Amino acid sequence: MARNRNAENPVRAATLRKWYARAWWVGVHVYGYVVLGVKGALSPQALPMAQFVVYLVVAVVTIGCYIVLQLSSPGQLDKRPMLAPVQTSSPKEAGSPAPVGPEDGDDTELLADGLGDEQTRDSADLHFCNECHVFQPLRTKHCKDCARCTRQYDHHCDCVGTCVGENNRRLFVLYLLLQILEGAVMIDVTSLAFTERDDINDWFKTNALFIVLWFMLMCVLLIVVPLFCYQAYLISTNQTSWEHARRSSITYLHNLPDKRSPFDRGIVQNWWVFLSNGDRNKWVHSTAAKPMIHDASSLV
Template sequence: MARNRNVENPVRSATLRKWYARAWWVGVHVYGYVVLGVKGALSPQALPTGQFVVYLVVAVAAISCYVVLQCSSPGQLDKRPMLAPVQTTTPTELGSSPRMATEDDDDTELLGDGEENEHQGSSTDLHFCNECHVFQPLRTKHCKDCARCTRQYDHHCDCVGTCVGENNRRLFVLYLFLQILEGAAMIDVTSEAFTEQDDVNDWFKANALFIVLWFMLMCVLLIVVPLFCYQAYLISTNQLTLSVF
């Protein structure tokens, strides 16, 4: 009973962290668009038509890319059940005791599909994951946050709530690029929304929501811009974050 609880806890924790990340992302976007929308700063009346259309397209593209990224698979290996030792029924010679069949006797099953084993020379050259019960192909790592092995594992993104791996890495970079465009657009709109006041205290009171939003957006850009540049460099040089650090 205790063993089953220990196995289920990592999966449950990973699921909770993913939903926390989604709640954070949705909260930031809802706050930003509600503040700008309610104050009238983000509307066809406040912005030139062309600028408003561009900002709207960027926002829709960024949100759509986020949804697709959430639904995408980073390239996770299928978990295998633990194989219990079983006595073979083959007669033995010279009265020797029966041989025990173990996980090592069925490397093909543990290694998974042929696509996952394209780099293998022999199972002894690969690392065996005791959590997923599979041999890991090259550049594969077990993610403790997702409780799964991921091919070409780069890193686990807490903000997105998923691993970045073989199948979704370029999509992740596209998402970062769209987030930069969206953040820059919202900063521009927020900066234009500030109202002038004669007194400093009155200015802070009148623009409190915009000040909070402006600093939130700047913090996001300070994280996303370097990350985008770094990821673009790694892809261009065929490297992974895991192999660099």
């Protein structure tokens, strides 16, 4: 019964996954630092002072970044009160196929041209979210796990328990990098802490705590390293995870004549815009027109 209720309520299910992920993160860190600290492996006596200080700084900064990321906002749109129904032309009446939405199953609809007031006409080619009752600017998607629309939606990350979007994606990538550094540091300290034994059974018994920690850290790195590399590729091409994975279902992407991102300005400039928090929504595709004339930010 509980599983069925969670399946019907994605927000509740996402909240549970968030707390499971937090429990795993806290458990790994508490176990790791307690084992290394109690056994004396992570101490000024076991390591050169400079190395110990660097490792300690990496640990503190990583934990701090994780906490800030948990509290960060991805750039969600404010929900509006229920609006009056917008009259759109029916695909059957118009004799044309239904427009492709940003993602299959999204609670959004594409507004048609020729609608009444000036604001609605300026909103042509924008999606209207039936859950948040707002027009979605370019690259915005409704997250069912958060029940909110997020600007420059990348993905809902269960590992950190939050959406990744316009406002916190740089922080998310920084956290991934710090987590890789911390994992490498802890693996290095753990490897140095192993005690040699002539008998293999004695070796396993003596180093059991370190063996468990070593495998836990490897599991973390097997998740974080590919994710960081994937994010680096997406940043280099100015894409989001959602755009890369669901390109054929996204209105402003599926009809483009080639597979490159319409926002791609080249690797160097893409990284500069990302790191400087510049305008990543600038349409630069040379053979396709931008799908809207006016900036939609005033409509939300």
